[in-house]
Amino acid sequence: MDPLSQGVLGASLSQSLSRKQHIVVAGILGLLAGMSPDLDVLIRSHDDPLLFLEFHRQFTHSLFFIPIGSLVCAWVLHPLIAKKRGLSFQQSWLYCTLGYSTHALLDSCTSYGTQLLWPFTNERYAWSTVSVIDPIYTLPILILVVLATFKRKTWLARLAFLWAVMYPTIGMIQRDRAVAAGWQLASERQHTQIKLEAKPSFANILLWKVVYETNDRYYVDAVRVGSTVKTYPGQSVPKLDVNRDFPWLDPNSQQAIDIERFRWFSNGYVAQDPDDKTRVIDVRYSIIPNQVKSLWSIKLSPSADMKSHVEYHTHRDSSPESREEFFGMLFD
Known part of the structure; x- marks a missing residue:
């Protein structure tokens, strides 16, 4: 806080x-x-x-x-x-x-x-x-x-x-309503969920980000829980597979260790950045709640030596278009 x-x-x-x-x-x-x-x-x-x-x-x-x-x-x-x-x-x-x-x-x-x-x-x-x-x-x-x-x-x-x-x-009541809406969305898509979470979006408990995991992907959606519940279907991204996504990475390197540290911090919700294949993102957080654009990530380098750490980056999308989209969902 x-x-x-x-x-x-x-x-x-x-x-x-x-x-x-x-x-x-x-x-x-x-x-x-x-x-x-x-x-x-x-x-x-x-x-x-x-x-x-x-x-x-x-x-x-x-x-x-x-x-x-x-x-x-x-x-x-x-x-x-x-x-x-x-x-x-x-x-x-x-x-x-x-x-x-x-x-x-x-x-x-x-x-x-x-x-x-x-x-x-x-x-x-x-x-x-x-x-x-x-x-x-x-x-x-x-x-x-x-x-x-x-x-x-x-x-x-x-x-x-x-x-x-x-x-x-x-907020707990609102969270549970958002979770229920998330389960409903997943059921309509005929997805078998491993886990699902709902998180309040920025500065309110009206608009929520719902993230759920299947066997191979993460799905993110926005749910507005006011007097009625409204969903904004969003994006999905493949779950991180280090061997597939970073075939050049030595499993004994510091960068490989750092991926697992970042995975622990992110409660397992990690994926390769669709916009930058050298980054690993925390899927749980984004400015627009039904998007995969993460607020923070780690960046790997194929040329790094065995002892080099990853880089840590934060991302802030404050463009007028993003603000308009966010407030459009928030105020329906």
Whole structure:
């Protein structure tokens, strides 16, 4: 989730359980602690472009790391912010813990994947009930937290936290409706599905991307779940077969290892890019929800040596035509 959403959610919970005289500092501690797990984005390597994919939403986002992460936040923030305002270290740690604890659970509501139970498993939990950026989710929380801060009213913060819980719950209902529509589409095509997922498109829970897998292909469609359900049939792409798609690739090379790392990150939804045969794409994400054009990919090189890593690329299609097509689906 974006940093603003993480911060105001953390602030709403810490303010909800604070005393009236502490509501301002509790909000600040919850805000900063709520954003802090994303400092793991600093774990990067110039030589290994996929390293950040392995560490982002890993140990700092584990439920088992909450006591440690919040304690570090308290050690840093208590002398800087809370001590001079009369809070004990224990109170600072409590507010930091409340803020920190919201982060991983909110991230798990997106479709990116969060390692909630690391180090016991590296499974990436993704409930896909809210988009990574969604102003309809964030703005009410932000407004209520600001009002709670200036008016010193904890009930406003509690209302903000209530909205923060209700919206993903609505998203869960919407997701299940999109999944049902996806199964219906696959059945009409007489496809035998191995697995199927629905993910909210950018900044809303009205238009969804449905991806399902058959024995040899991935199919992507868009589903709008409003008062009625409308489907926008989309594209398909062959599943990645390394031996077929990259016959020149040495299976012991670093590039071959990187493909499997990218496959793990992508939950298996990988394919050769139809527009560039040297790329492997994550089929799950695209700006236009019924298209295969991925938001990120890895690029291989036939001339690379055995120890060379793949390149990692992001793709942003912000053309007027793409925006028009997206909003045409969103607003029907």
